[in-house]
Structure formats: structure tokens, C-alpha cells
Amino acid sequence: MTATTDLPVPPATGAGTRAATGASAVLDPAFRIGPIDRRLFGSFVEHMGRCVYTGIYEPGHPSADADGFRTDVLDATTQMGVSLVRYPGGNFVSGYRWEDGVGPRESRPVRLDLAWRQIETNEFGLGEFMTWARRAGVEPMIAVNLGTRGVQEAIDLVEYANLPGGTRLSDLRREHGFAEPFGIKLWCLGNEMDGPWQIGHKTATEYGRLAAEAGKAMRRVDPSIELVACGSSHSKMPTFGEWESTVLEHAFDVVDFISMHAYYENPDGDVDSFLASSIDMDRFISRVVATADSVAARRRSDKRVNISFDEWNVWYQSRFVGEDNLPVEAVPRLIEDHYDVTDAVVVGSFLVTLLRHADRVSIGCQAQLVNVIAPIRSEPGGPSWKQPTWHPFALTARIAQGDVLRVEPVGPTVETTTYGTVPGVEVTATHDPATGDIGVFVVHRGRDTGMPLTLDLRGFAGPGAAERTGLAVAEHWVVADDDPSATNTAEEPERVVARQGSGTDFDGAVLTVPLDAVSFTALRLTTR
Ligand code: AHR
Numbered sequence: 001m002t003a004t005t006d007l008p009v010p011p012a013t014g015a016g017t018r019a020a021t022g023a024s025a026v027l028d029p030a031f032r033i034g035p036i037d038r039r040l041f042g043s044f045v046e047h048m049g050r051c052v053y054t055g056i057y058e059p060g061h062p063s064a065d066a067d068g069f070r071t072d073v074l075d076a077t078t079q080m081g082v083s084l085v086r087y088p089g090g091n092f093v094s095g096y097r098w099e100d101g102v103g104p105r106e107s108r109p110v111r112l113d114l115a116w117r118q119i120e121t122n123e124f125g126l127g128e129f130m131t132w133a134r135r136a137g138v139e140p141m142i143a144v145n146l147g148t149r150g151v152q153e154a155i156d157l158v159e160y161a162n163l164p165g166g167t168r169l170s171d172l173r174r175e176h177g178f179a180e181p182f183g184i185k186l187w188c189l190g191n192e193m194d195g196p197w198q199i200g201h202k203t204a205t206e207y208g209r210l211a212a213e214a215g216k217a218m219r220r221v222d223p224s225i226e227l228v229a230c231g232s233s234h235s236k237m238p239t240f241g242e243w244e245s246t247v248l249e250h251a252f253d254v255v256d257f258i259s260m261h262a263y264y265e266n267p268d269g270d271v272d273s274f275l276a277s278s279i280d281m282d283r284f285i286s287r288v289v290a291t292a293d294s295v296a297a298r299r300r301s302d303k304r305v306n307i308s309f310d311e312w313n314v315w316y317q318s319r320f321v322g323e324d325n326l327p328v329e330a331v332p333r334l335i336e337d338h339y340d341v342t343d344a345v346v347v348g349s350f351l352v353t354l355l356r357h358a359d360r361v362s363i364g365c366q367a368q369l370v371n372v373i374a375p376i377r378s379e380p381g382g383p384s385w386k387q388p389t390w391h392p393f394a395l396t397a398r399i400a401q402g403d404v405l406r407v408e409p410v411g412p413t414v415e416t417t418t419y420g421t422v423p424g425v426e427v428t429a430t431h432d433p434a435t436g437d438i439g440v441f442v443v444h445r446g447r448d449t450g451m452p453l454t455l456d457l458r459g460f461a462g463p464g465a466a467e468r469t470g471l472a473v474a475e476h477w478v479v480a481d482d483d484p485s486a487t488n489t490a491e492e493p494e495r496v497v498a499r500q501g502s503g504t505d506f507d508g509a510v511l512t513v514p515l516d517a518v519s520f521t522a523l524r525l526t527t528r
Contacts, residue, residue, distance in 0.1 A: 022452040023411025028459030031406040034359040041083040041397040042365040046090030049334030054380040055370035072384045081397030084139040091115035094147025094199040101125015117326040146190030147200025154214045158221040192233040208250030215254035228257040228308040235284040248295040257308035263315035273418035275445040278349035308363035339387040340487045348392035348520030349443040355428045358404040385493035395522040399439040402432030438525040444515040455511045474526040476501035480519035
């Protein structure tokens with residue numbers, strides 16, 4: 001890893017950056033966006049490629065526990081601070097029969113999964129997932145199949161999972177060894193139903209009606225559940241906007257959240273545009289919020305349908321052969337993208353963006369958890385390791401506590417082909433009223449040189465404290481490298497890690513932080 005760039009920094013010379021004289025922002029506890037919903041730090045486990053099999057689950061692996069769960073992967077998951085995991089798909093769920101994955105293993109059928117053309121043994125199903133989720137300390141978020149199936153199968157699943165007993169399906173769960181109900185609170189009404197690639201793809205009207213009816217019935221089984229309707233599969237979908245509007249016209253009264261999915265990549269080497277991908281994510285969120293609120297306005301309703309951003313990540317989709325071209329295989333190596341430092345900085349910018357929308361984005365799932373476009377990689381029978389993208393997530397999930405503050409940095413800009421002129425830095429901050437701790441999260445997009453960021457914290461000084469806040473820098477972490485294409489491998493698993501930063505200057509009121517070129521920085525300030 002490189003050493004932290006110390007001030008003063010040289011002026012920018014590169015093509016993408018206009019100037020690098022420094023950026024500044026004011027942090028004030030009075031400017032509060034809202035509390036962080038811990039479910040923002042979620043992930044996603046799909047029956048796809050090697051996410052489940054040889055990912056989280058591999059009986060016989062040297063690290064496997066008595067249930068066949070890889071404890072090395074479990075440890076990396078808990079260290080990462082994952083709060084919630086969505087399961088079992090993804091496109092997979094749209095052809096899935098949940099009953100196949102419960103009960104005695106020897107009676108479970110082997111099926112051909114049509115989403116990814118995989119042989120699914122059903123060795124791992126809902127009960128195994130719930131046991132794994134408890135061990136990982138994560139909240140489950142379960143998707144029902146509204147592709148090939150409908151209302152009946154959805155309510156059957158809620159009955160199996162959440163009723164204590166005394167009905168056929170809740171008693172069946174008990175027979176399967178789970179005396180206590182699973183108590184699954186969060187349910188996705190299908191997956192990406194706007195996508196022509198989806199098994200059982202529907203029009204917005206068809207899906208909106210089905211989601212409303214399935215959701216209504218599921219809630220009669222368990223009134224305490226929360227429901228997520230499918231929004232658009234990405235911001236460029238031709239039906240975007242109209243889809244959300246029509247679906248919510250039908251399902252507004254039933255659902256709590258509308259989903260968003262977004263994946264970004266750098267297919268043609270335009271690094272400046274790639275580093276600015278969160279501009280699209282930011283606009284996408286604002287547009288979905290506006291659309292949901294327009295439905296509320298038409299209904300003269302004060303209800304706010306919030307966002308479940310339940311798939312987001314960097315995904316080099318241009319390298320994927322496409323669902324229709326996949327050979328039938330058992331546990332294939334599917335979309336096992338290998339991430340570098342630049343990808344990690346982009347992931348950091350997505351986390352900053354999600355936090356900046358914490359008033360409306362309640363749930364976030366980085367997709368997926370292991371092997372499949374994932375922050376954690378594992379080899380069958382072999383080691384596991386953390387990709388560079390693991391680090392910004394782990395830092396943010398741990399340090400971001402309490403409320404998100406509104407931060408509006410000013411400073412240099414970067415010219416991009418795709419998004420025009422964009423801010424050179426993205427900043428968000430959190431303030432935990434319980435401890436007084438402040439978290440600061442910064443992405444620097446400039447590629448040519450480092451630059452200083454100056455933060456005015458005088459708003460945290462108590463009355464009569466003469467602008468002294470009593471704060472000190474307790475933690476300073478940087479994800480950056482002299483070589484932005486540096487990565488981690490099984491042989492060199494810690495080539496890229498979060499390293500301790502240095503060179504901050506803080507007089508208790510104004511903090512100056514040196515930012516490396518193409519970097520993600522996380523700080524924790526405390527009075528303790
Ligand atoms: O995460 C991979 C796939 O991307 C999911 O199955 C699907 O929902 C999305 O298109």
C-alpha cells in the first residue's frame with residue numbers, strides 16, 4: 001500500500017480534473033437528514049453460481065461447521081457488518097418452488113433452474129438459510145416467486161415460516177425441526193418483474209395487481225410483515241417511471257417499499273465516468289422517490305413508500321454471456337468478477353449516496369455476498385479472501401451510526417463523458433446522539449493528485465465553548481493505492497486493505513484531511 005499523501009499537494013495536471021486546490025464542507029448536528037436504518041447495510045445470497053454452494057455452504061470444507069456452513073465465510077460476513085441478507089433470489093426465485101428446499105434432504109428433488117440453467121439439488125433451502133442467517137447475525141429478507149407462481153404459494157410460505165403452529169404448514173415446519181416460527185419480517189413480492197429476461201415477466205398492470213393481491217393475502221397470514229414491490233431493474237429500463245407509477249397505483253396501500261436495482265461497470269476504459277457512477281444512482285433514487293410521492297399526492301395520502309435498494313454493485317455485465325447462452329451446469333463459476341481499488345472507490349461512492357438518501361432509502365443490499373459479483377471470494381476446498389470492495393462496506397457499516405447529516409461539499413470538479421461536470425469529492429457524515437461520535441465518509445474521484453478536504457465542525461461546540469468541540473480523530477482509514485488496478489487474490493489476499501491514514505490537522509474546530517487520488521476515506525471523531 002502507498003503512504004498517505006501529505007499536504008501541501010501539487011496542483012492537478014491531468015485531463016479529467018479541473019483543479020485540485022482543495023474541497024471544504026460544513027458539518028453541523030442541526031442539519032440532519034434522518035436516522036440510519038441499519039438494514040441499509042444488507043447483502044444478497046442467491047442460488048446462483050457459487051454463492052450458496054461452495055460459497056456460504058460447503059460440507060466437508062476444512063472450515064465447515066456441523067451444518068456445512070463455511071466459518072471462514074461466516075467470519076468475513078460478520079466482520080463486514082452485514083445487517084440483512086436477501087434470499088433466495090434474484091432471477092432464481094421466479095422459477096423456484098420453496099417446498100423443494102424444506103424437509104428431509106433425501107426427499108428433496110433435483111431441478112433445472114431456468115434463470116441460470118443450473119442443476120439445483122435443493123440441498124440448501126429455507127431452513128438452512130434461516131440457520132445460517134442466525135449464525136451470521138443478519139436479518140432475513142425473503143423473496144416470493146411471482147414469476148411462475150402466485151398468491152397461494154406466497155401465503156403458504158408465510159404460513160410455513162411465521163405461524164407458530166396449529167396449521168398444516170406451520171406444523172410441517174415444526175416437523176422439519178424448527179419449533180419456533182422464523183419470524184421473517186421483510187418480504188419481496190417477486191424479483192425484477194419488469195425485465196423481459198425474467199421467468200414469468202409481466203406488464204406493470206399484471207404485476208401491480210398480483211403484488212397487491214399477494215401482499216394483501218400474505219399480510220392476512222401475518223399482519224406484522226413488511227412488503228417490497230418490484231421497481232425497475234435499472235435506471236435505463238424503457239418502462240422506468242411508468243412501471244413504478246402503475247405498480248404503485250395498484251399496490252400503494254399494501255406495500256411499504258419499492259425496490260431499486262443498479263449495477264455499474266467500466267466497459268470501455270472511461271475511468272472518469274465510471275468513478276462518477278453514483279451520479280446515476282443519486283438521480284435514480286430522486287426519480288423513484290418523486291414517482292412514489294406523485295402516486296401518494298394523487299391519492300392525497302401522507303403515506304411514504306420508501307426505497308429498498310436491494311441489488312447494487314459494480315458488475316462487469318459486458319463480460320457476461322447472457323442467461324440464454326449458459327450451458328447447463330451444477331455449480332458453475334458465474335460472474336465471479338475480480339475487483340480492484342477503483343471498483344472499491346466506486347463501491348464507497350454508492351455507500352455515500354445511499355447514506356445521503358437515508359430519509360428515503362431504508363434497505364440496501366450489495367449484490368451478492370460470496371463469489372457472484374461479491375466482496376468475499378472462496379475456493380472449493382480452499383481459502384477465502386476479501387476483495388477490495390469489502391473494505392469500504394465494512395468501514396461504513398461500522399462507523400456510520402445514528403443520524404445522517406446533510407453535507408454539501410464545495411471544491412474541484414471532474415469532467416466526464418457520461419455525466420458532464422461532476423463533483424470531485426462526495427462526502428457524507430453521521431452523528432450518533434447516544435455517543436456523540438461523528439463518522440465522515442469521503443470519496444475523491446480525482447485521478448491525478450491528492451488534495452485536502454477541510455471540514456468545519458464548529459457547530460458541534462457546546463454553548464460558550466468558544467468553538468472548541470472537544471472532538472478528536474479516533475480513526476482514520478483510507479482505501480487507495482499507487483496502482484488503482486491493485487487487487488486481492490487467493491495467493492495475495494491482503495494486497496489491498498484499508499490502511500490507517502495520517503496527516504490530518506485538527507484544532508478542535510476545523511479539520512483538514514489529506515485525500516489521496518482515487519480514494520475512499522472514513523473517519524471517526526469522538527469526544528470520549
Ligand atoms: O445479482 C444477479 C442478478 O442480477 C439477479 O439475479 C437479478 O435480480 C439481477 O438482474
